Amino acid sequence: MIAKLTGQLITKSPTTIILDVQGVGYEIFIPLSTYFALPDLQAALSLNILTHVREDAIQLFGFLTIPEKEAFVMLTGISGVGGKLALSVLSTLSVSDLITAIQTDDTDKLASVPGIGKKSASRMALELKDKVARLNPDSAVPTQATLPDQIQDDAVSALVNLGYRPRDVKDMVTKISRDQPNSLPLDDLIREALKQLSKH
Template sequence: MIGRLRGVLVEKQAPEVLLDVSGVGYELQLPLTSFYELPELNQEVVIYTHFVVREDAQLLYGFVTKQERALFRLLIKTNGVGPKLALTILSGMSASEFVKCVEHDDIATLVKLPGVGKKTAERLLVEMRDKLKSLMEASQGSEREFVLQSNYSAKPQVNSAEEDAIAALLSLGYKPAQASKAVSGVYQEDMDSETLIKAALKSML
């Protein structure tokens, strides 16, 4: 099982990246909370991974912290939640925000995420409560725990930020009209795609 990769970031198009590890290119899908923290292209980065093997595909998911990967693994153990939906959940809100939803039984916020209906949200609140308590206790002493803050500063991508943002939202399960409306509603001149994605997601919660 592949648990961690250290390599050079050669491509990134949310939510996917290509990591060059000693000449081998690994394609990974990251939740946007992790994607925001990536360095610029051609910089070295360490990514914690979770490998999924299906009959029709082999998929590698990446995370910038062990805590976020641990939460992802707990999510996919929940009945009705697969890797794609877990990635969507962690892209729509930070891990700390998800913890707050569980602590406060906040179904209303969870159902705003694509693919999360009322029944799925209710299962998440019930099944994740005890799991999160154990995970947070195991994480005590970690400086960051579930707090994921962006330190990535990208250069503006002229004429492509809106397209990149819409493509990222579509890949997470949002409908084309919904993604386009959210992006156009928050777009400001000189916004880079990562900032635009983050603002569009926030506007839908």
């Protein structure tokens, strides 16, 4: 199984990247937390990899930090939680927020993740309560600085990829950006938009 890959970043989007490793391009699915901290295209990049083998496909999931990978493994160990939904959780909640939500039975926060309802949130909190204690979220990934207009475009793209309607996303991102006296970092903007969108 592939556990780590180091190569050149060829393409990137909020959900996938292509990493060129000695002439072989690997498509890797990523959470937004990893996307926020990706370097520029053509730069060197090393990712922790989880290889997911299915009957019809082999998928690679990549993470900049070990806690993200460990959280992903825990999440996909829950019945009914596949790779896509686990990435959605890690794209909506930081590892620290996920740990806190599970330890405090904050099902409202867990249910704010697209694709997770109250019933699934309760099951997730119950099944992971004894497991999240060993996660160490301290190795946080820094967010790259980006121009305000580009931040809004990236936020819209990321949220649409999570399943929200483009018009709703555009309106919410514009509203949040307009209401803030200073430009929000990309991760803060997306998390605030997710919080507001989950209320509607």
